[in-house]
Amino acid sequence: MSLLIRNALLVDPAGRHSGKGNLLLQKGEISAIGSTRKRFSARRTIDAQGAWIMPGLVDCQARLRDPGQPEKANIESETAAAVRNGITTLCVPPDTQPPIDNSATVELIHHRNEMFGQRAHVHPIGALTRGLEGEQLSNMASLRANGCIAFSNARHPLANNLVQRRAMDYAAGCGSLVVIQPLDPDLLGNGCAHEGAIATRLGLPAIPEAAETAALAKDIELVAQTGARTHFGQLSCARSVDMIRRAKAKGLPITADCAIHQLFLTDHDIGLFDSNKFTIPPLRSQADRDALREGLVDGTIDCLCSDHQPHEVDAKLKPFPSAEPGISGLDTLLGLALRLVDEKLLPLPELVAKLTLNPATILDLPGGRLEAGADADLIIVDPDAHWICRADSFVSKGKNTAFEGWDFSGSVTHTIVGGEVVYQA
Amino acid sequence: MTLPAVEKLIDELTEALAPCFTDPASHPIIVGIETGGAWIAERIHARIAPNTELGRLNISFYRDDFTRIGLHPTVKPSSLPPGIDDATVILVDDVLHSGRTVRAAMNELFDYGRPRRILLAILIDRGQREIPIQADFVGAMLELDAGSHIKLEGPDNLSLVIKTVDSNAG
Amino acid sequence: MPDSDLQLDESGKLRHFLSIEGLNQAILSEILDTADSFTSVTDRTIKKVPILRGKTVANLFFEASTRTRSTFELAAQRLSADILSLNVDTSATVKGESLLDTLQNLEAMQIDMFVIRHQDSGSAHFFAQHVRPGVAVLNAGDGQHAHPTQAMLDMYTIRHHKHDFTRLRVAIVGDILHSRVARSQIHALNLLNTAEVRIVAPRTLIPVDAEALGVRVFEDLEAGLEDVDVVIMLRLQRERMRGALLPSEKEYFRRFGLSQERLARARPDAIVMHPGPANRGVEIESSVMDGSQSVILQQVSFGIAVRMAVMSMIVGQSGLQAGGDA
Numbered sequence: 008m009s010l011l012i013r014n015a016l017l018v019d020p021a022g023r024h025s026g027k028g029n030l031l032l033q034k035g036e037i038s039a040i041g042s043t044r045k046r047f048s049a050r051r052t053i054d055a056q057g058a059w060i061m062p063g064l065v066d067c068q069a070r071l072r073d074p075g076q077p078e079k080a081n082i083e084s085e086t087a088a089a090v091r092n093g094i095t096t097l098c099v100p101p102d103t104q105p106p107i108d109n110s111a112t113v114e115l116i117h118h119r120n121e122m123f124g125q126r127a128h129v130h131p132i133g134a135l136t137r138g139l140e141g142e143q144l145s146n147m148a149s150l151r152a153n154g155c156i157a158f159s160n161a162r163h164p165l166a167n168n169l170v171q172r173r174a175m176d177y178a179a180g181c182g183s184l185v186v187i188q189p190l191d192p193d194l195l196g197n198g199c200a201h202e203g204a205i206a207t208r209l210g211l212p213a214i215p216e217a218a219e220t221a222a223l224a225k226d227i228e229l230v231a232q233t234g235a236r237t238h239f240g241q242l243s244c245a246r247s248v249d250m251i252r253r254a255k256a257k258g259l260p261i262t263a264d265c266a267i268h269q270l271f272l273t274d275h276d277i278g279l280f281d282s283n284k285f286t287i288p289p290l291r292s293q294a295d296r297d298a299l300r301e302g303l304v305d306g307t308i309d310c311l312c313s314d315h316q317p318h319e320v321d322a323k324l325k326p327f328p329s330a331e332p333g334i335s336g337l338d339t340l341l342g343l344a345l346r347l348v349d350e351k352l353l354p355l356p357e358l359v360a361k362l363t364l365n366p367a368t369i370l371d372l373p374g375g376r377l378e379a380g381a382d383a384d385l386i387i388v389d390p391d392a393h394w395i396c397r398a399d400s401f402v403s404k405g406k407n408t409a410f411e412g413w414d415f416s417g418s419v420t421h422t423i424v425g426g427e428v429v430y431q432a
Numbered sequence: 433m434t435l436p437a438v439e440k441l442i443d444e445l446t447e448a449l450a451p452c453f454t455d456p457a458s459h460p461i462i463v464g465i466e467t468g469g470a471w472i473a474e475r476i477h478a479r480i481a482p483n484t485e486l487g488r489l490n491i492s493f494y495r496d497d498f499t500r501i502g503l504h505p506t507v508k509p510s511s512l513p514p515g516i517d518d519a520t521v522i523l524v525d526d527v528l529h530s531g532r533t534v535r536a537a538m539n540e541l542f543d544y545g546r547p548r549r550i551l552l553a554i555l556i557d558r559g560q561r562e563i564p565i566q567a568d569f570v571g572a573m574l575e576l577d578a579g580s581h582i583k584l585e586g587p588d589n590l591s592l593v594i595k596t597v598d599s600n601a602g
Numbered sequence: 603m604p605d606s607d608l609q610l611d612e613s614g615k616l617r618h619f620l621s622i623e624g625l626n627q628a629i630l631s632e633i634l635d636t637a638d639s640f641t642s643v644t645d646r647t648i649k650k651v652p653i654l655r656g657k658t659v660a661n662l663f664f665e666a667s668t669r670t671r672s673t674f675e676l677a678a679q680r681l682s683a684d685i686l687s688l689n690v691d692t693s694a695t696v697k698g699e700s701l702l703d704t705l706q707n708l709e710a711m712q713i714d715m716f717v718i719r720h721q722d723s724g725s726a727h728f729f730a731q732h733v734r735p736g737v738a739v740l741n742a743g744d745g746q747h748a749h750p751t752q753a754m755l756d757m758y759t760i761r762h763h764k765h766d767f768t769r770l771r772v773a774i775v776g777d778i779l780h781s782r783v784a785r786s787q788i789h790a791l792n793l794l795n796t797a798e799v800r801i802v803a804p805r806t807l808i809p810v811d812a813e814a815l816g817v818r819v820f821e822d823l824e825a826g827l828e829d830v831d832v833v834i835m836l837r838l839q840r841e842r843m844r845g846a847l848l849p850s851e852k853e854y855f856r857r858f859g860l861s862q863e864r865l866a867r868a869r870p871d872a873i874v875m876h877p878g879p880a881n882r883g884v885e886i887e888s889s890v891m892d893g894s895q896s897v898i899l900q901q902v903s904f905g906i907a908v909r910m911a912v913m914s915m916i917v918g919q920s921g922l923q924a925g926g927d928a
Contacts, residue, residue, distance in 0.1 A: 204814035208623070210723040210747030210785055213810065279608070280724030321700060326722035328745065329701075488637065492650035493914075508641040543648040 009033045010426060011047050011111035015055035015387060020062060020360035020375040030060060032383040035425040036367055039379055047266020053428075055387050058420060059355075062363040062375045063384040067264055068240055069315035069337065071097065071129065075104025080317035080404040082116070083123035088337040088403035090125050090430040093386040093419040094313075096367070096374050097127055100186075101134035102161040108134035108145045113153040126429035128384075130156045132186055135174045139163040144174055145179045156370050157238070159186035164289065172229055174330025184370065187226050188240045189247070190288065192217035199328045201289040205274040212328060214289050216244040223247050227261065229255045236260040238369055239250065241314050243269055243288035245298030252307040262369045263307065265299050266314035267343045268334050268409055272296075278407070282323045282330035283409045286314075300352055303361065310366040313340040336404030341388070341395060342415030349416070383426035392418035438555070438590040441571035442472060445553055446479050448569045452522060452551065453481050459519040459548075463487035465537050467506060468584035469525030472555055475590075487514035487521075494536035510540065517545040520582065528554040530582040531565035557580060557593065608730055618730040618739045621748035622789035630757065630793055633763030636911035637758050637904070640927065641766060643680065644907055649728060651916045654683035657714040657728045661687040662704075663742070664720040669878065670742055670752075673902075674717045677909035686713070701725075702732055703780030709734055716740065723747035723782075738916040746782050752877055753786030755908040757794060759901050760832055762875050767794040773826050773868075774817075775802040776857060776885055779809045779847075784875050792816045804857065806847045825859050828866040835860055835876045838885045853882045861887045873897045 010032040015144055017024040017040070024040055029041040031047040036192055039047065066089070072080040099116070101107035107116070120129040125256040133155030133175050137143045140394035141164055158178045165171045168284035169356075178185045200206040206213040223239065227250060230237045239251065242265045251263045272290045316333025323330050344362055348355050367375030374384040396413045398406035452460050461484060464473025470488045490504055490510045529597045536554060542548060553569040558576050576582060581595045609624050610879045611617045616629060644650055650849045659678040663671055671687060678685040690704060701720075708716070715738040718729055723745030730739040743749040764770055772791055778801045779869060791799045793814075801812060802820040812819055820826030827833060842848050865874065874896045876884075 085870055100665075202810045204811035207809035208785070208815060209780055209812050212723075214747070215810075280727050324700070324702060326720065326725035326728040328722045328724070353883070492639070493643070493653050511642065539652065543650065544646055558738040 008051070008220055008426070010078045010383075010423070010428070011049035011051035011052040012387065013052060013056075014043055015058055015060035018059045018061035018356055018359050020356055020364035021376065021378065022356055024377060025356075030293050030385070032385075032423065032426040033382055037377070037385075038381050040377070042309055053387065053421060057389070057391070059388045059390055060377070061359050061388065062377050063386050063424065064093050064341065064362045065096040065098075065366040065370070065372060065375050066094050066313050066337070067098045067238075067310055067339065067361075067366040067370060068100060068266070068312040069094075069097045070317070070333075071099050072103070072118060072317060073103065074112065078319045079322070079362075080330045081123070082119045082129065083125065084402070084404040085315070085337065086120065086127040086129065087125040087319065088401065089127040090422040090424070091419065092337055093341045093388065093401045093422055094337060094374060095127050095384040095386070095422060095424050096130065098130045098132055098156065098366075098370060100132050100159060100161045102139060102163065106134045106139045107131045107150075107155065108137050108139065108238040110146075110149055113150060113155060117154060123138075124425045128372075128424070128428070130154070130370070132157045132159050133156070135160040135178065135185070136170070137163065141170060142164040142175055147178055147183060151181055151327050153182055155183075156372065157184040157186045158239050159188070159240075162188055162190060163366060164190075164192040166187045168225065168229070171226075174236070175229055175235035177235060179186055185237045186240055187237060189219050189222035189226050189242075191217035191218050191222040194221060195287075197328070199289065199332070200277060201274040201284055201291045203292055204272060207280060207417060209277065209280065216246055216291070216295075219244050219288055220246045220250065220350040223250055225260065230254070230259050230261055231257075234260065237262075241266045241269075241288060242299065242308070242313070243291050243295060244421070245295045248298045248307050252302065252305070255307065262309045263302075264307050264310040264312050264366070265303070266336070267311045267340055268314070268336065269299055270296060270303070270311075270347065271343060272409060277327075280327040282325060282327050283334065283411075285327055285330050285332050285405050287332040288333060304353060305349075309361070311344060311361045311370060312342075312366070315403070315405075316407075317403050320405045320406065323407050328405060329378055333407070334409045335401065336402050337403050339408060339410050339413075339415070342396065342413075342417060342418065343410070344395070345390075345417040346415065381383065383423060385423045386419050387421040387423075388417050390417050390422050392416065394418055434591040435571045435592040435594070438584070438592060441555055442475050442590075443452055445555070445569055445571050446476050447471075447475060449476060449522060449553060450480060450522055454518060454591050459511070460484065461487055461513060461516060461519045462490055462522045462524060465510065465523065465525040465533060466490045468586065469524045471586040471590060472526060472585065473487065476553075480569060487512040488517075491533060491536040494540045496532060496536065515545070516547050518548045520549045520551065522549040522553055523552045524553045526555045527582055528552075528557045528565075528567050528570075530562040531560065534565050555584065558582060559574055563593050608727065614913070618726075619685040619912050619916060620726045620730055620739065620741045622750050622753055622786045622793065623748070625793065626669055627793050627795070628843040629756070630790060633754050633908065633911050633915065634746040634758055636915060637754075637907045639782070640835055640907040640914075641904070643795045643910070644903070650680050650682055652682045654678065654681035654917055657683045657717045658683045659683045659717060659913070660708050660711075660713045660749060661685065661742075661755070662716050662718045663688065664690045664718075664725075665743070667743075668718060670719065674742060674909055675774060675904045677906050677913060679912055680715075680906065681910055682716075683913075686711075701728070705729060705732065710760055711736060713737065715913065717742050717744040740912060740916065743782055746780050746785070748786045749782040750790075751905075751909050751912055752783050753790045754912065755901060756834065756875060756877065757790050757903045758908050759875060759897055760873070761903070762900070763816060763832055763897060770796050770832060771798040771800065771830040772796055772800055772834065773800040773820075773830045774834045774836065775823065775826065775844060775860065777807045777838055778803050778812065778836070778840075779807045780839065781836050785815070787834065787880055787888070788815050788817055800830065802900045804848065804854075807842070822869055823860075823864060827864060830868045831872050833865065833868055833872055833874045835859065835874065835880070835886050837877065837879065838881055851881075854899050855884055859883070859885055859887060860890050862889055862893065865890055875901060878902070
C-alpha cells in the first residue's frame with residue numbers, strides 16, 4: 008500500500024530538506040521526497056497543509072513496566088501513548104521484572120509488542136550483569152543476537168570497578184553500546200531531593216551533585232581505559248555537562264542524553280512536598296538546568312528522552328520520601344520539546360534531531376530520518392494546536408505527570424510506522 | 433433611654449454586700465468575671481474589704497459557645513486566691529442576661545475548689561434568662577430589645593453603652 | 603499550594619498546625635499568649651478545662667516516642683478531649699494497608715484531630731491534604747522537616763525568661779542536619795524577629811546552604827557562644843557515629859560539649875535549653891544541665907500548656923465571631 012503526504016512543511020533533522028513538499032511512502036519506506044509540484048500517485052493521500060512532517064520520535068529511555076508491573080503500565084497502554092504522542096521507537100531499560108538478562112525475556116517483550124503493541128517499535132536494552140546484580144556478566148552476545156540494542160545496568164550498582172571495567176570491555180568486544188546512568192549508590196543513599204537550600208528547608212534527605220559526578224568521572228576514566236562506546240543517560244548536573252564536554256573534546260566515544268523534565272523543572276518546583284516532582288536523579292538547581300540547556304545547544308547533550316516512568320496512583324500517594332520516583336513522560340515529550348523551540352533555545356530541525364536522528368544514530372536504529380530510502384516512521388504535527396496538560400486525559404496508564412495544567416502547542420495529527428498510519432487524531 | 437450612672441450603682445451594690453463581710457469566719461472572697469465584672473469587683477473590693485484577696489475569672493475556656501467564638505488570649509488568665517474551699521464567693525459581673533456566663537464561671541470555680549456558698553452580684557439585670565440562674569444582688573433592672581447589646585466600658589470612668597446589633601450580622 | 607493556605611483558613615485562623623513556616627508573627631504570639639492562660643490551669647487543683655469536651659483526638663505515632671506522646675495525651679486530657687493513642691506498627695503499612703487506609707479507618711471513628719508523628723519529611727502536609735474537611739492535623743514531628751510544637755514551647759520558655767526577642771542572640775548547637783526541632787526553632791526565632799540566630803555544629807552535621815534559613819553558621823563552639831543570651835543544645839543521636847558523620851562521642855564532647863567553662867563565653871544571664879532527652883557527657887556536662895542557668899525542666903512543663911494552646915486554637919477556629927452572651 009502506498010501513501011502520499013502532500014503540502015507538508017518538511018522538518019528534516021539532517022537539514023537536507025526544508026520548505027513545503029510531498030512524500031511518497033511505499034513498502035514501509037520513504038520512496039521519494041519532492042517539491043509540491045512533483046506529481047506522485049498513491050492509494051491514499053493525506054493533505055498536510057500547514058502541518059509539519061518529521062521523523063517519528065526515538066525515545067532512548069522509557070519504562071513500559073512490561074513484564075512485571077501491570078499495575079503501573081504495560082506494552083499495550085504505553086505503545087498507545089507513544090504513537091498518540093508521535094513516538095515511534097521506544098528503548099526500554101533492562102529493569103523489568105524479571106530483568107532483561109535472558110533471551111526469553113527479550114522474546115517475551117517482542118512477542119507482547121507484536122500481539123498487543125499499538126505499533127511503536129520497542130527495543131530492549133539488555134542487562135549488563137545477570138539479574139542486574141552487578142557481579143556476573145550477562146550473555147551479551149546472545150542477547151544482542153536476540154535484539155538487545157545496548158547494555159546497561161539501569162540504576163542498579165555494579166559490585167566494583169573491576170566488574171564495570173570487564174563488562175565494558177566485553178560489551179565493546181560484542182560491538183555493543185554501553186548505557187550508563189551515572190549514580191554512586193552510597194552518595195545517593197536514601198536521598199530524595201537535590202542537596203541545596205530547598206532540601207535543607209524541607210528536611211528532605213539530600214542527593215549531592217557528586218552522587219552523579221563522582222560516578223561519571225570514574226565512568227569516563229573507564230571509557231578511556233576500555234575504549235567502549237558509551238552513552239550516558241539522564242544527566243542532571245552542570246558539572247556533568249562540563250565533564251562530558253571535555254571528554255568529547257578528547258575524542259572519547261561518548262554520547263549523552265538528559266530527561267526532558269530536567270530542562271524545565273528545578274528543586275523549587277517540589278513546592279510543598281509534591282511527590283510528582285520526585286525523580287532520580289533529582290530536580291536540581293536553576294544553574295544546573297541552565298547548564299543542561301547550554302549543553303543541549305552546543306551538542307554536548309546529544310539527545311533528549313522522556314525517562315518515562317509510569318506509576319499507579321498509590322505509588323505517588325505517599326509522603327514525598329516514601330513515594331516512588333519518576334514522571335510519566337510520553338504524553339508530554341513532544342509538547343515540552345516544542346516549547347524549547349518557542350523559547351528560541353534551538354531551531355526546530357536541530358531540536359527534532361535530538362529526538363530522532365541523534366538517538367537513532369547512537370543506538371544504531373533505522374528510524375529518525377527524513378530521506379528517500381529511510382524507514383517510513385513519520386509524524387505529522389499541527390503546530391498551531393494548543394492543548395492543556397491534564398493527567399486525566401493521558402493515554403499512558405501512568406497519570407503521574409509533573410506538568411499538570413501546563414499549556415502546550417503542537418499536536419500530533421498522524422503517526423505513521425512502517426508506512427502505515429497507526430494513529431490519526 | 434437614660435442609662436444609670438455606674439458609680440452610683442456600685443455604691444448601692446457595695447452597701448448591699450457589706451453584711452457579707454461582717455463575719456470573717458465565713459471567709460468572703462470577691463471574684464470578678466473578666467473583663468467588665470472584674471472592673472466592678474475591683475471597686476467594690478477597694479471600698480469594702482481591701483484586706484481580702486481579689487479573684488478574677490477568665491471564663492473563655494468554659495464557654496458553651498467556645499467552638500463558635502474561639503479564644504481571646506488578650507484577656508488576662510484567671511487568678512483566684514488559694515483556698516476557695518469553704519469560702520463565700522461573691523461572684524461579680526456587669527450584665528446578667530442569658531445566664532450562660534454565670535454558669536460557665538461557676539463551672540470554673542468548682543475546678544478550683546468547693547466554695548461553701550456562692551453569691552451573685554450584678555450591675556445590670558436585663559432579664560431574658562435562658563437557664564435558671566438569679567442574682568442575689570442587683571444594681572438595676574433594665575429591659576432592652578433582644579437586638580440590643582449593653583456593654584460596660586472601662587477600665588477608667590466606667591460607663592454603660594447600648595449598641596443595637598443588626599439582626600443579620602451574626 | 604502555599605503553606606499558609608493549608609494551615610490557615612480564610613480568616614487567617616489556624617486550621618492545621620504543620621510547620622512554623624507559612625505562619626505569621628501574630629499567630630505565634632497568639633499561641634504564646636494562649637499558652638500563658640493555660641499555665642494557670644496547670645497550677646490548679648483540677649487541671650482540666652472543658653474546651654475540647656466531646657472532641658476526639660487521635661495520637662498517631664508511626665515513630666516510637668513516649669515523651670512527646672504523653673505530653674500530647676496530657677494536653678488533650680486537660681482540655682477534656684477523649685484521646686486515642688496508637689503506635690502504628692510500620693509493618694502494618696508494609697502489609698498492604700497504605701497510610702491513607704490507616705487514616706481513613708480512623709476517620710471513620712469520628713476523630714476531630716490527629717496528632718501525627720511520622721518518619722517521612724512532609725508527612726504532616728500529606729495527611730493534612732487528605733483528611734476530611736473539618737478534621738485537623740497537628741504535626742508532632744515529620745522526618746527531619748518540622749516539630750512545631752516543640753519549637754513553640756522553646757519560644758515560650760525563651761519569652762518567659764527574656765521577654766523581648768528583638769534583642770536576643772540565640773545559639774542552636776548540635777546535629778542541625780537531622781533535626782526537625784532545629785528547623786522549626788530557626789523559623790520561629792526569625793518570625794519573632796530574633797536579633798541573631800546561630801547554628802553551631804561540625805560541618806558534617808550542618809545542612810548545605812543553611813544560611814538560607816536565616817542563620818549564622820559557626821563550626822567552633824567557643825566563637826558560637828560568644829555573648830549569646832540563649833543556648834539550645836540538641837540531642838546527639840548515637841547512630842551518627844555510624845555513617846562516618848562523627849568519629850566518636852568523646853571527640854564530639856571535646857569539640858561541641860557544653861561545659862561550665864564554655865558557657866562562660868555566653869552572657870552571664872544566658873539560659874541553657876535542651877529539647878531532651880539529653881545525653882549527659884556527650885552534648886552537655888551534667889553540671890550545666892543541673893546548673894542555675896538550665897531551664898530544661900521548665901521546658902517540659904511549659905510543653906503541656908503550649909500543646910493545649912495549639913489544640914484549643916485549632917478547634918476554636920471554626921466559624922463566626924459572634925458576640926458573647928452575658
